[in-house]
Amino acid sequence: MTGIKLGVLVSGGGTNLQAITDSIERGKIKGEVSVVISSNERAYALKRAEKHGIPGVYINRNNFKTQKEYEEHMITVLKAYDVDLVLLAGFMKVLSPVFIAEFRNRIMNIHPALIPAFSGMGFYGSRVHKAVLEYGVKVTGATVHFVDEGADTGPIILQEVVPVLDDDTVDSLAARVLEVEHKIFPEAVRLYSEGKLVIKGRRVLIKNGK
Ligand code: GRF
Numbered sequence: 001m002t003g004i005k006l007g008v009l010v011s012g013g014g015t016n017l018q019a020i021t022d023s024i025e026r027g028k029i030k031g032e033v034s035v036v037i038s039s040n041e042r043a044y045a046l047k048r049a050e051k052h053g054i055p056g057v058y059i060n061r062n063n064f065k066t067q068k069e070y071e072e073h074m075i076t077v078l079k080a081y082d083v084d085l086v087l088l089a090g091f092m093k094v095l096s097p098v099f100i101a102e103f104r105n106r107i108m109n110i111h112p113a114l115i116p117a118f119s120g121m122g123f124y125g126s127r128v129h130k131a132v133l134e135y136g137v138k139v140t141g142a143t144v145h146f147v148d149e150g151a152d153t154g155p156i157i158l159q160e161v162v163p164v165l166d167d168d169t170v171d172s173l174a175a176r177v178l179e180v181e182h183k184i185f186p187e188a189v190r191l192y193s194e195g196k197l198v199i200k201g202r203r204v205l206i207k208n209g210k
């Protein structure tokens with residue numbers, strides 16, 4: 001297999017992982033998911049990996065004395081699979097500068113809101129959508145960004161808006177945002193794999209706009 005080698009970090013259901021593997025199988029992204037690393041032994045994402053014949057590795061944080069040792073182990077696994085780009089696809093652990101430095105500008109995250117709104121420390125999972133509804137904004141959305149040392153602060157690659165409807169609940173809103181995540185995350189990976197992303201300071205420019 002030629003093309004980009006992806007390492008996907010997960011903790012949960014893995015629908016974003018599924019969107020990536022679907023895009024690869026449809027030929028939209030040229031490459032492969034080389035390894036899936038889960039912080040949760042029971043993550044359904046590991047089952048999805050197995051179904052696609054992708055190596056799935058559960059790495060238990062509790063088996064390591066320090067965060068540094070935990071991350072060094074993940075780096076060793078990602079390197080063993082020769083990973084070009086790391087995707088955080090619902091990965092519920094914070095990564096330290098040690099990990100970020102190792103894959104500088106080669107880590108992408110998907111966030112279920114329009115960063116910088118409803119992002120940063122404490123904004124994860126359904127908490128994001130709950131905060132959106134409580135605030136009363138009329139639009140939310142999804143963001144794919146490169147990961148830097150901050151919480152959801154790295155350069156933004158793609159964003160797409162999702163309207164908030166009068167009768168939305170946390171679940172209905174999460175479901176519509178998730179549909180958009182499944183569109184823009186693979187698209188960002190495709191752009192990266194084709195060398196179309198240029199980082200200029202905080203901005204990410206897309207060569208030829210497509
Ligand atoms: C998504 O909403 C993503 O934005 C967030 O965690 C969720 C993961 O969902 N970071 P899944 O495991 O990909 O289904």
